[in-house]
Amino acid sequence: MSFDVDVERRIGNADIACRFSAEGGLTVLFGPSGAGKTSTLNMIAGLLRPDRGRIVVDGHILFDSASGIDVAVEKRRVGYVFQDPRLFPHKTVAANLLYGRRDNADTSEFDRIIDILGIGHLMERWPRTLSGGEARRVAIGRALLSDPAFLLLDEPLSSLDRPRREEIMVLIERMRDELGLPILMVTHDSEEANRLGTRTISV
Numbered sequence: 001m002s003f004d005v006d007v008e009r010r011i012g013n014a015d016i017a018c019r020f021s022a023e024g025g026l027t028v029l030f031g032p033s034g035a036g037k038t039s040t041l042n043m044i045a046g047l048l049r050p051d052r053g054r055i056v057v058d059g060h061i062l063f064d065s066a067s068g069i070d071v072a073v074e075k076r077r078v079g080y081v082f083q084d085p086r087l088f089p090h091k092t093v094a095a096n097l098l099y100g101r102r103d104n105a106d107t108s109e110f111d112r113i114i115d116i117l118g119i120g121h122l123m124e125r126w127p128r129t130l131s132g133g134e135a136r137r138v139a140i141g142r143a144l145l146s147d148p149a150f151l152l153l154d155e156p157l158s159s160l161d162r163p164r165r166e167e168i169m170v171l172i173e174r175m176r177d178e179l180g181l182p183i184l185m186v187t188h189d190s191e192e193a194n195r196l197g198t199r200t201i202s203v
């Protein structure tokens with residue numbers, strides 16, 4: 001249950017540099033807009049190649065510029081919840097959830113995740129009919145059902161009203177405490193960082 005990250009990347013005029021080691025629980029990447037939080041998540045996910053550095057999750061080297069290792073995004077087993085939910089608009093909630101689910105996944109795990117997320121009643125709905133909080137929960141479910149080795153959450157509480165925010169916070173606390181996956185979450189809200197983070201890394 002650990003992240004060991006040391007990456008650098010130039011994007012446009014910005015020099016992004018992020019370095020941290022974190023054991024277990026939920027690690028918050030905290031910092032102002034434009035500091036490079038999303039870019040760091042993208043580098044860990046394999047969507048953005050660092051100019052230099054090393055990314056190790058749970059002892060698995062995902063990227064190492066010194067030895068030329070760069071594991072393909074689909075082999076990194078990352079559950080990535082983007083800032084906007086990015087559900088497939090032409091697929092029902094059930095089809096969105098089943099997308100990317102591994103073939104030998106057992107149904108009890110599916111049921112458990114649906115239960116934790118409280119989205120069983122939404123299965124036949126289309127993404128455009130979901131509220132912001134519901135869409136966010138489905139996006140989290142889709143990420144969890146892909147059997148990830150770790151989770152990346154990019155501002156999972158942004159643009160939600162207070163009751164919906166509270167709902168998703170409780171959910172993230174349950175994921176942190178019950179799933180046993182390393183979680184890296186981006187926020188620029190100190191209340192979220194204090195409540196959810198096992199530790200906070202300032203970017």
Ligand SMILES: Nc1ncnc2c1ncn2[C@@H]1O[C@H](COP(=O)(O)OP(=O)(O)OP(=O)(O)O)[C@@H](O)[C@H]1O
Binds near residue numbers: 013034036
């Ligand atoms: N495609 C791009 N072209 C040029 N500059 C970019 C590009 N993508 C990101 N940047 C710059 O890289 C820096 C880091 O952006 P990034 O989105 O990682 O920051 P962030 O900390 O996640 O910000 P926010 O909290 O606003 O989402 C910013 O200065 C941004 O303007």
